[in-house]
Amino acid sequence: MTLDLAYAPSDALANVRGSAIRDLLKLTEQPNVLSLAGGLPATELIPAQRISETAARVSADPAALQYTVSAGVMSCREVVADYVGVRDVGQVLLTHGSQQALFLLAHALLNPGDLVVVDDPVYVGALQVFQSVRARIRALPITAHGLDVDLLRRWLEAGERPRIIHTVSNFHNPAGVSASRSTRIELARLADEYGFLIIEDDPYGRLRFAGRSIEPIAAHSDRVVLLGSASKVLAPALRVGWMSGPPDVIGLVERLRQGVDLCGSTFSQLVVAELLADHTWFAEHIDVIRQEYGSRAAALTSALRETLGGRVTFTDPEGGMFCWVRMPGVDTSALLLEAVAAGVAFVPGAAFGVEADFGDCLRLSFATLTPDELAEGVRRLAVAVAVLDRG
């Protein structure tokens, strides 16, 4: 008798929502489609020459090509501790991108049924992680000031006891906004009062091109694990992310990681350490990215105002890679089909909804196209809207 059960997905995997974004990227890979759908940084702004030189020098030493410890190469942990402003290197652990940091935290700390609060709209990679541990998930609306702490307080007062709250604090993916200082302070205060852990996910914080920096939530409470990454400031293929937080949380994650994939790449971590520690070079490099992303964001929002001004609302991005657009009365999933036909792609808001729908929203990335291409993309989007209007 054959029991052909081995190939069914585990209950944990079956519980994970597929990434509509990944599926969409296939659709948008057609030639002649201007894609504002992706979540990649600009390829041409990756410092390939500097990485190539550093990689060559670092990897000439065979010791740099051995295994390392699960928490990461000490010299890189030290540089990252300095980068994120943490004094104790025992509070820092390096990961294979910050997506892995999320995964490790969830699997090290959560049991099925534990309550986790996420953003609505949500970073889909976070939702997938919490679904994969079969957490109970509630979602807080993202307001213009960051996640809705007033609603959170009412939930807490009504007896909800989250174990973890995950939020993207700067230049939200997909909502574009940053949490205000008062949102951060109140969230930190609630964490201390109610004993939950905050995962402050911050891949984009260094990419500010307007407005003033705001201290991280982590500055206001010890109950915060702050996530960061080299992917958006150096290169995604280095696969170096990090978390900084309470040493006992770091210790649990380190213990889990041994069985997950043993360790990260010694070599990549040494490259990242060298580039982040070269403060002069890094500051100039980041300025180039910031200026370019700022120009691109301005081109996108100007085009939106000029071409679709009467139909859309959006928040002016002050950094990061995304602009979140609301188009009242338009079903953006239906619009996407017309848009691809017109030669432009975006991600419909529905892909990011947890409790809310966002059926009339869309996420536009301004990171990977030139100002001219972005203007042309918006023109094509307007064509698609007109086609959909004619129905």
Added chain:
Amino acid sequence: MTLDLAYAPSDALANVRGSAIRDLLKLTEQPNVLSLAGGLPATELIPAQRISETAARVSADPAALQYTVSAGVMSCREVVADYVGVRDVGQVLLTHGSQQALFLLAHALLNPGDLVVVDDPVYVGALQVFQSVRARIRALPITAHGLDVDLLRRWLEAGERPRIIHTVSNFHNPAGVSASRSTRIELARLADEYGFLIIEDDPYGRLRFAGRSIEPIAAHSDRVVLLGSASKVLAPALRVGWMSGPPDVIGLVERLRQGVDLCGSTFSQLVVAELLADHTWFAEHIDVIRQEYGSRAAALTSALRETLGGRVTFTDPEGGMFCWVRMPGVDTSALLLEAVAAGVAFVPGAAFGVEADFGDCLRLSFATLTPDELAEGVRRLAVAVAVLDRG
């Protein structure tokens, strides 16, 4: 009211046995201790110059530093398909080392309570993975011919229904032996008859320095996922491993991976593709490793025979990195303390036991020390045995 629960380990993590080996490595990092305890390949045999040149050239292209898809860079998947002898690239997925392949397979396919059969003694990284999904675990003795298929058949006939059987087929870690051809054929036949999936873990297969190669289990059934890795043949820090197996299993793993860490390193995968595809260079490079490991294994076993011949039994290694030694009447955990005092380290057998004890066994790695150092290590081991004898 503060609920300070967030820092407790998840039930899944609490269920994972700590790695005694990792803990031991700290003990053995003292100067003047010759360590036969590690599981690293020889640092001086890592082809650093070739990797450095390739890394420099590959990473000069910023596209090589972007994200890739979850299954891995297509050109590297194609090279790996050729390397493992698989025709369809859809059967190949690249991972962050083969430890991650194990983790992904377990989490994609298993539910808590599912039966998994492992080797006894076991590769501890596999045990940790199956514990992390809270599988029910049984362990089959490793005989001189590989895992005990006769006992497995009796279990199956008695009604046991494993979902997955994990075994290291070549140069077992820690047991040193390889599964015979008849063991492989019978295991494959049982998988087809009873519908379980075999994970054939083969990080060491190319490191044969004596005897003749044996076709993988995967040659005898489609119900096999074969794991391999660049770590022992090129460099651990590349963090490139792979699995080849049924496309629907690969598909489930790909789906899970998006939430685990998005993808591997484009850059590392392109480096591995180039080095594995250079057949002439690779064959010469592997020959160097094989010859050196063969000399080291011979030095170790000669020393064991000469110095401890009356006290030990062991299998002559034909490849890989490990020699498994039985020392009847000796508690090897107690011996380790004397050994470190005498300036030599190993891993006590108890670290690898699942249902069996192995309290009189030890694992010696011959990969990282010179023949002279290995002979000196065995001499120190004999000193430790003498000290323990005197009690």
